[in-house]
Each structure stands twice: as structure tokens, then as C-alpha cells.
Amino acid sequence: MECPRCNSHHIRKNGKQRGKQNYICADCGRQFIEYHNHKGYSDEIKRECLEMYVNGSGFRAIERVKKVHHTTVIYWVK
Ligand SMILES: [Zn+2]
Known part of the structure; x- marks a missing residue:
């Protein structure tokens, strides 16, 4: 937690x-x-990452900014 x-x-x-x-x-x-979320990230982080993705950020950029591994972001997008 x-x-x-x-x-x-x-x-x-x-x-x-x-x-x-x-x-x-x-x-x-x-x-x-x-x-309970995938790998323990909050809904807030998840939403912010998905917003970055929708706004054209690459997975690596999201990983750098949000400190969320790019494979996790890809998992959320799917
Ligand atoms: Zn606190």
C-alpha cells in the first residue's frame, strides 16, 4: 500500500x-x-499516463515523466 x-x-x-x-x-x-491495480499504480497515475498517450506522447516519454514502465502503459492502452 x-x-x-x-x-x-x-x-x-x-x-x-x-x-x-x-x-x-x-x-x-x-x-x-x-x-488494487495492475502493478499497484493508482487510477490517477493510470489516467494521466493514458491522457499523455492520447495527446501523442510515446511510451518511453511517459515512462520518463511518470516513472511507469512502458510495458505497463502498453498494457493499460490495450
Ligand atoms: Zn500521502
Whole structure:
């Protein structure tokens, strides 16, 4: 688990919301629900990578900027 905003691993449990585990980041205070994604990236990162792709960025460029491996981005695009 890591924070979707600052990628901190200082995550604390913060009760449950609609049956799902809620977490809070000890560093930036961001609250979020447990999530599961390909290789652990957040929906936010995934969306930003796909937006870059739609706007004409190459996979290598996305990898450089977003620090997401290009094979992961290719997987998302498919
Ligand atoms: Zn955080």
C-alpha cells in the first residue's frame, strides 16, 4: 500500500467505509479506500499516463515523466 498522492508508505488504517477498508496517509493526510491495480499504480497515475498517450506522447516519454514502465502503459492502452 502506498499513498496515491505522495507515494508515502506511512499508511494507517482509518476505519471502514461502505464495507471497504479506509486508509489515511500519515505524511500528507490524504484519505483513500483500498485499491488494487495492475502493478499497484493508482487510477490517477493510470489516467494521466493514458491522457499523455492520447495527446501523442510515446511510451518511453511517459515512462520518463511518470516513472511507469512502458510495458505497463502498453498494457493499460490495450
Ligand atoms: Zn500521502
